[in-house]
Amino acid sequence: MRNLARIKELLIDKCGGLMNCIQTLSKCKGPSGFSTSKVYEIIRPRAQKSFAFKFIWRGFVPPKYAFTTWLCLKGRLPTKDRLRFLAVDEKCSFCGKETENINHLFFTCDFSRQVWEEVRNGLGISRKTGSIKGAIKWAYRDARGSRLHSKIGPLAILCSVYHIWRTRNALIFEGTQAVASKTRTIIIYQVLRILYKIAPGGLRASVS
Numbered sequence: 221m222r223n224l225a226r227i228k229e230l231l232i233d234k235c236g237g238l239m240n241c242i243q244t245l246s247k248c249k250g251p252s253g254f255s256t257s258k259v260y261e262i263i264r265p266r267a268q269k270s271f272a273f274k275f276i277w278r279g280f281v282p283p284k285y286a287f288t289t290w291l292c293l294k295g296r297l298p299t300k301d302r303l304r305f306l307a308v309d310e311k312c313s314f315c316g317k318e319t320e321n322i323n324h325l326f327f328t329c330d331f332s333r334q335v336w337e338e339v340r341n342g343l344g345i346s347r348k349t350g351s352i353k354g355a356i357k358w359a360y361r362d363a364r365g366s367r368l369h370s371k372i373g374p375l376a377i378l379c380s381v382y383h384i385w386r387t388r389n390a391l392i393f394e395g396t397q398a399v400a401s402k403t404r405t406i407i408i409y410q411v412l413r414i415l416y417k418i419a420p421g422g423l424r425a426s427v428s
């Protein structure tokens with residue numbers, strides 16, 4: 221449901237208001253009724269030229285990872301600093317010390333720094349970064365080519381953003397304890413699982 225709310229927000233923004241959005245959606249009809257692919261095309265055009273868009277929305281990337289990272293990059297994830305109108309406590313869900321904004325939550329918080337550090341060590345990634353834009357820039361440069369190894373960096377970023385956000389939400393909404401080593405293990409497992417799906421035989425050579 222939260223994803224649907226974000227898509228709605230994105231559509232209204234792209235169409236230039238709610239009324240324009242309703243009119244545009246009324247034209248999104250395919251041969252068998254309402255066409256989600258036509259809705260996707262509304263979101264797509266202005267971002268099409270962006271290297272970040274091409275980097276994030278790729279065939280081997282699960283949509284949930286791409287979508288969360290895209291919202292993170294655009295500053296659209298509902299971190300606490302964006303929920304001031306609800307008068308919520310703005311302190312970081314993980315450390316409780318700093319204001320929870322995208323940069324702190326994903327990169328400068330002790331929890332996230334530990335997750336990134338352990339993911340980088342686990343997957344043999346040498347580069348460090350302190351922002352989502354920086355991470356995407358270096359991974360985009362390193363990700364050229366078709367070798368399986370070129371997909372490790374991008375997948376590590378996309379998967380880490382998704383699972384850090386998921387860990388944060390589980391902490392808030394389900395009361396689940398946030399443990400960096402647990403989140404790190406899930407991220408590394410998911411990256412390796414996707415790489416294995418892409419090329420079962422090439423995984424050993426790429427991560428060794």
Ligand SMILES: [Zn+2]
Nearest residue numbers: 312314315329
């Ligand atoms: Zn924090």
